[in-house]
Amino acid sequence: MAKLETKLIHEGEEHNTTKSVVSPIYQTSTYFVSEDIAEFAHSTSTVKFPEFYHRHGNPTSSQAAAVIASLEKTEDALILATGMAAISTAILAAVKSGDHIIAQHTHYAASRTFLLDFLSDYGVEVTLVDQIDNEAFASAVKGNTKLIYIETPSNPNLEITDLEYIGKLGKDKGILTMIDNTFASPINQVPAEYGIDVVVHSATKYLGGHSDLTAGAVCGSKEMIAKVWKRSLLLGASLSPFDSWLLLRGLKTLALRVRQINENALALAQWLEKQPQISKVGYTGLESHPQHQLAKKQMKGYTGMLVIEIEGNDAFGKAQTILNSLEVFANAVSLGGVESLIAHPASMWSSSNEEQKKKSGITDGTLRLSVGIEHIEDLIADFSQALAKI
Ligand SMILES: *Cc1c(COP(=O)(O)O)cnc(C)c1O
Numbered sequence: 001m002a003k004l005e006t007k008l009i010h011e012g013e014e015h016n017t018t019k020s021v022v023s024p025i026y027q028t029s030t031y032f033v034s035e036d037i038a039e040f041a042h043s044t045s046t047v048k049f050p051e052f053y054h055r056h057g058n059p060t061s062s063q064a065a066a067v068i069a070s071l072e073k074t075e076d077a078l079i080l081a082t083g084m085a086a087i088s089t090a091i092l093a094a095v096k097s098g099d100h101i102i103a104q105h106t107h108y109a110a111s112r113t114f115l116l117d118f119l120s121d122y123g124v125e126v127t128l129v130d131q132i133d134n135e136a137f138a139s140a141v142k143g144n145t146k147l148i149y150i151e152t153p154s155n156p157n158l159e160i161t162d163l164e165y166i167g168k169l170g171k172d173k174g175i176l177t178m179i180d181n182t183f184a185s186p187i188n189q190v191p192a193e194y195g196i197d198v199v200v201h202s203a204t205k206y207l208g209g210h211s212d213l214t215a216g217a218v219c220g221s222k223e224m225i226a227k228v229w230k231r232s233l234l235l236g237a238s239l240s241p242f243d244s245w246l247l248l249r250g251l252k253t254l255a256l257r258v259r260q261i262n263e264n265a266l267a268l269a270q271w272l273e274k275q276p277q278i279s280k281v282g283y284t285g286l287e288s289h290p291q292h293q294l295a296k297k298q299m300k301g302y303t304g305m306l307v308i309e310i311e312g313n314d315a316f317g318k319a320q321t322i323l324n325s326l327e328v329f330a331n332a333v334s335l336g337g338v339e340s341l342i343a344h345p346a347s348m349w350s351s352s353n354e355e356q357k358k359k360s361g362i363t364d365g366t367l368r369l370s371v372g373i374e375h376i377e378d379l380i381a382d383f384s385q386a387l388a389k390i
Helices: 004-010 037-045 059-072 083-094 109-121 134-140 163-173 222-235 241-251 254-273 292-298 315-325 354-359 376-387
Strands: 076-080 100-104 125-129 145-151 176-180 198-202 216-220 278-282 305-310 341-343 366-370
Touching: 004 059, 004 254, 059 076, 059 216, 059 241, 076 083, 076 222, 083 109, 083 145, 083 176, 083 198, 083 216, 083 222, 100 109, 109 125, 125 134, 134 163, 145 163, 163 176, 163 292, 216 222, 254 278, 254 305, 254 376, 305 315, 315 366, 315 376
Parallel strands: 100 125, 100 145, 145 176, 176 198
Antiparallel strands: 076 216, 198 216, 278 305, 305 366, 341 366
């Protein structure tokens, strides 16, 4: 059995049927299949058949899917055009009208909107619970509960859901469990080891890793991926050949990048915790994180995501000053790339109402950081000069 770093480079190489070391880009919408109509029929109906028509599959996305499935320790995976395509297509493959889903109060904003606004129009009922309260998940189970959908660490406040508990709850009650594993990446957290059935990703973030593509992944059993693939044929969010190729290329350095990011983020979090201008640092790797012990149990590393809270009055103005003063950290949405980014959730989620923001723990002084792979001394120096201005 090859180790993770080797799998990142060599897994799924059988999908490259040419002699080139690096897989080519198949920039085509359609493939010359065969003049044998029996073979043609087989190609149209085979799940993810890689050389038929683009919406059915593509050799490069099949290779990227093989790499991600092997990291997530699931039988199979499907690559789609965005993280939201992966999430919505996977959920639509898991539930139908009349079914019930248990999810969390805190999710990536678009996932939350999909769960609450979109699904209700299609007769799917959703109950939101507090993710740090195991019992709340169990109490929410009803006769028609078909899916438990979790996200951990969650966006933006980095709360942790207990994977072992949820995996077991799903198995005991015969309910499918699904996780958004974007923040952790499979380097830091492998939910299948805890019995979680389906793993979804915004591959736009750590998996791609260079902020140059959008993509999504769904990982699960062969049976589940076949169902998701059937939905994806109709919803149509296929990833382009070039972006599949960029994703495959980005994956090769995933372990190196994430380890450096983990190391940088921990060092920065420890430094920020000592600064008087900052009242709180939320980082799952700090002893001060209320769920650090649980994070330690189920995560191999603590990611590049951290939140800080600005101390005192006029937090909005101070947050603005920091954003304007930082030179290495760029004020931009998204995360998980090699470059450090910072965002102000209160203004980013202006579409959420005040109560929602409060539930997610967002204030005017909250800043969310995605730490990159720059030198740690430059990251600390950047914050040092920016904090000196408030
Ligand atoms: C970005 C993100 C998504 C959505 O992914 P897109 O690629 O932007 O569609 C979903 N979940 C989490 C946790 C994310 O960070």
